Every structure is written in structure tokens, then in C-alpha cells.
Amino acid sequence: MPETGRMLDDLLDVVGIGNAIVDIIAPADEAFLRAHGMAKGGMMLVDERKAEEIYGQMASAIIASGGSAANTIAGIASLGGRTAYIGKVRDDEFGRAFRHDITAVGALFRTPPATTGPSTAQCLILVTPDSQRTMNTYLGACANISSDDIDEELIRSAHFTYLEGYLYDDPAAMRAFHSASEIAHAAGRRVALSLSDPFCVERHRGEFLHLVDHHVDVLFGNEAEVTSLFECGWDEAIARLRQLTELAAITRGAAGSVVLSKEGPIEVSPEPVHTIVDTTGAGDLYAAGFLFGLTRGASLRECGRLGSIAAAEIISHYGARPQTALRGLIGQTVSP
């Protein structure tokens, strides 16, 4: 097994498990989305042929490592947290770029790449003039994740295991999800889940409701995801969440976020952003800031504030990985 990043010589704050994806990001107009039947703001799964067809019609693009949980892990590392990532790439150019980027920010990434089979996963992201992103994912090598890749040592050693809902889109990845969650709880650790996307919630609503009720200690999502989960309006969704979850942090775009716990709801303001360029990764980086705060014993309000700061950095440029060391943005309130 290739050993990249630093050795596991102390406790980890968070280990993330997700689909290891490289993003290909370009501007597009609303007509482009309509012409391709894309649901704005969502993530659609596409096969390799369809991915090539969409790419062939996209504008000049930039390429950057992505993947929801990977973005969160990169964000926590950028804040100064000790992190690891588990996910499957192929041993191709994009796979090497993914490995470079997550280890460069300081995360441990020792999942071996696939040496045969489909190429590293790609997400074709269209950014409309309103800065909203619409995603088309070819899962490629992600489908090759196996139980051998679920690194028990990493999971047992991490305070939090962070799982993305997108893992449910592939049977092998879903098995990896369950296996990781069981290992974490057996070791007395906490499990955090991102609901990922309202369409993902729709595809797996029953399973997600069961997970949230029985297996998740910290839940992340946005307004569209939680209203889709419970098939109801915002107020009722909040009430249901308070019954089912110990701790949930729900983002509401420009309206900030709401943290739900036994203490009652806490409303968190968004951080000001001069120009919103691309909202890709906003939820992922909010989760990064929030989880980092939890691992540092910050108050829930402070956790929400850290999430807002990390999200504000990510939406100010193309791509879902920080272009600035986030620890420089959070001030002295939380020690690295």
C-alpha cells in the first residue's frame, strides 16, 4: 500500500470517506442546462459517453480536485485539523492530481489507486451567471472501492468519521459507508453525515431517514435537502430534525445557517463575500469549519461561524478547495 502524507502517530480529528472526484468547471447559461435536461443546482449521474458529450459542448474549463467529503477534509486540514481521507481513484493523470492535492493540504490519503478499470471520477460542473453550480458526475473508479479500502486503523483513531450521502449512489461505496460507520461506533467515535444533494436524498430517502434516526451523530445538509428528506416545509423539517438528531447544522445559502441541538436552534449569519463566483463546495466547507470547531471544543455558535468563514472563502473563486490557508482567516478564537 503506498504511504503518502504523514504517518498515523497520533489521534486524528476527522476521517472522511467519499467519492474521489476531479471537477471540470466552466461557465454556462441557463439555456445550456435546459438543452441538456439538467436540474439546476443538483447533481446528476452520467455514464462515460454522456460525460464526453457534455464536456465537448462546455466552455473553456478549469480542472480542480473535488469530491464532497474530500473537499471537507481538505478544508479541515487547511484550518489546522488532523485528517485522513478514504476514496478510490485510478492511477491516471487525474488520479495523480487528486492524490497530490489532498496530501498537499496535509491530509493522510493511503487508499491505493485502482490499476485497472474505469478512469478517475469526473464531475462536469456548469456555473450559471447567478453563481449556482449544476453537476454531472461520472463515477468511474469510485465504483471500485472495496471493503479492503476501509482502513480500520484510521477510522478507530479519528474523533469523527465523516460520510457523504453520495456514497449511496454506488452499491460498493454504500457497503463501505456501512462498514465505516460500524467500525467508528464500535470504537466509541462519532459519525457525521452530509445529505449531499436534494436529488440524492430523493433517491435514498428511506435509507437516509433510517440512518439519521439510528446511526448519525452530527447531520449536515441544506434547506432543500432536509425539506426533501421529510417531504415537508422548513418549519416542520426543523421540528422533525430536533426529534431525530442529536446535532444538525443546516445551511440556507444567503440566509446563513441554523444549528439544532438540545440547546435549541441557533441562527448563524453568513460571512460577507465581496463577489460570489461559484457556489461549488459551499456546503462541504461549511461542514469543514463546523467539524473543526467541534474537535476544538468550540461553542455551537462558534462552530457555525467557522463553517460560514470557510464557506465564504470557497464561493469567492472557481473550485471547491481553499486557495488560501483557512487557518489564517479564523482569528485567535480557536487554537489549531
Add this chain to the structure above:
Amino acid sequence: MPETGRMLDDLLDVVGIGNAIVDIIAPADEAFLRAHGMAKGGMMLVDERKAEEIYGQMASAIIASGGSAANTIAGIASLGGRTAYIGKVRDDEFGRAFRHDITAVGALFRTPPATTGPSTAQCLILVTPDSQRTMNTYLGACANISSDDIDEELIRSAHFTYLEGYLYDDPAAMRAFHSASEIAHAAGRRVALSLSDPFCVERHRGEFLHLVDHHVDVLFGNEAEVTSLFECGWDEAIARLRQLTELAAITRGAAGSVVLSKEGPIEVSPEPVHTIVDTTGAGDLYAAGFLFGLTRGASLRECGRLGSIAAAEIISHYGARPQTALRGLIGQTVSP
């Protein structure tokens, strides 16, 4: 020969010839440059092994098509000009991304990719906190450009042939440069040259002086490049340029630019930029706006203004290709 982009059914405004490169861009501090012996602001040539060594130590990066002349051609196309590009990639993932990006913006690119030999060229770009970029280029497949790639039909049909000085860094590319320049002049077309980089000027000073004196109709450069070319200070360099060249446009960073012609020097102010993020491509995009203006019969002052507008867009984000259609930024003064 693969036919990509639109057909050559009418005159072209500009054909560009250059090293076809994919940029890998990451933030770095001054200590990183010192540790690797990099000359800040310049471009160093590196071999594949050295490129891998530098990449292995770089921060999380974004990948975007680059190449000096290719950036200029993409900029002219984004302004609404009719363009073509000649340059050599390999048939690998980065080569496909390069081809996608330049054809997506509307340029004709029909140079066949190499099917053997080194991989597509890469430029490892370090962006320091002052937004200055320092470049390390592995030329890879660029060395495989041959006289067969110098597409006479394109060059004869273009009002301007735009050549980058960097072509002198490889013998095959230098021969392509000369061949293209001869074809253009034989067809009664004009030749524009970018001096590229002060270190490039130093490597080829004698040849560049000869070129500027005898073979170049429009010269682009910056203050460091022209003072290196003549090995003197700014005022004397300007005087020498006025003797040697018919038309020159010289950028001075935050001080704007100076256009030199028989009309006398014209000082052009820079466009205001809210936050300068990455100066990669500033000179390339200035040349794009300026050349686009020339092809539209704009005044030299207006050409300089168009250059400043295009440069201002490119330095507001990572990467040297426009993230916005430039024709939307230039108002109604010049018709596409």
C-alpha cells in the same frame, strides 16, 4: 488531420503560434521560491524529473490551459475575433483538455497531437502573496512541432501572425517561428511578437534584436523585457524602441502601458481591479485586447484600453484564460 473548431471559410484576424502548455497553479511563499532557486516573476525551463519534484512539493493546485500565445488567441476569440492556433500537444488527458479549451472559446486548432514521445507540456506556476507568478515549464511534446505543423493556409489567411518569444527555447519551435514569419510576410500579412519573459530575452537577446529590427511589425513586451533587450534603463529603451519598431505596446504593471508609434508615445491607464489574485497571463491578455483593436481599426489609445480591460479580467482570478466572455466587458466602442 483532425478537424476541430469551425471551418476556414473566411479571413482570420490572428493566428497564434506557441508552446501548447497546461498550467498547474498553486499558492506559494517566498521561501518556497528561494528553496528551489526560482527567479521570482520569471519562467525557468525544467526537465520532467525536476517538474515532478517541484509538483510534489507544491500546494493543492488548479489545472488550466495556458501557453502564452494560446492565452492571447483565447482572449481574442473571447473578444469576438476570428482566430486559429498552432501548437503541439500529446494525445493524453492534458492534451485533450488543452484542445477542448481553445476550441471551446472559438479558435480553430488543427495541429495534430503527437501520438508518441513526451507528454503534453506543463507549466508549474507558483503564485506568491503579492499575486506575482513564477513559472517552471517542462516543454514535453512542444519539442515535437515540425514544419508540417506550420499550416500555410492559416497563416496566409490571417491579418496577423502572433509569435511568442518562448518558441526560441526549442530548436524545432524556433524553426517553426521563422517559417511562419516568412509565410506571413510573403502573403503581405503582419507579424507580431511577444518578448515573453526577461530571462527568455536574456537567453536570445541577439536574435531578438535582429527580429525586432527586421521582421516584427508589432512588438509586445513589458518594462523588464525591453530594458533587458537593450540592456539599459526605461527611457533609453523607449527611445531605442521608437527607432527600431513601427509599433510597440509595452506594459508596466500597475502603471498601465505605453504605446509607441510614429504618432509618439501614448500613455494608457490600467483598468481598476478589485483584488489582484494571480498575474499569470496579464501580458498575454493585454496583447489580445490590443491586437483585437488593431484588427477592428480602433485608435491606438483604444487598442491600449482594450488590452487593459482584458488584462484586468485575467488577473482577478487564478489561471490565464478568461472566465467571462470578454466581448461583454468592452462596451460598444468596437464592433465584434
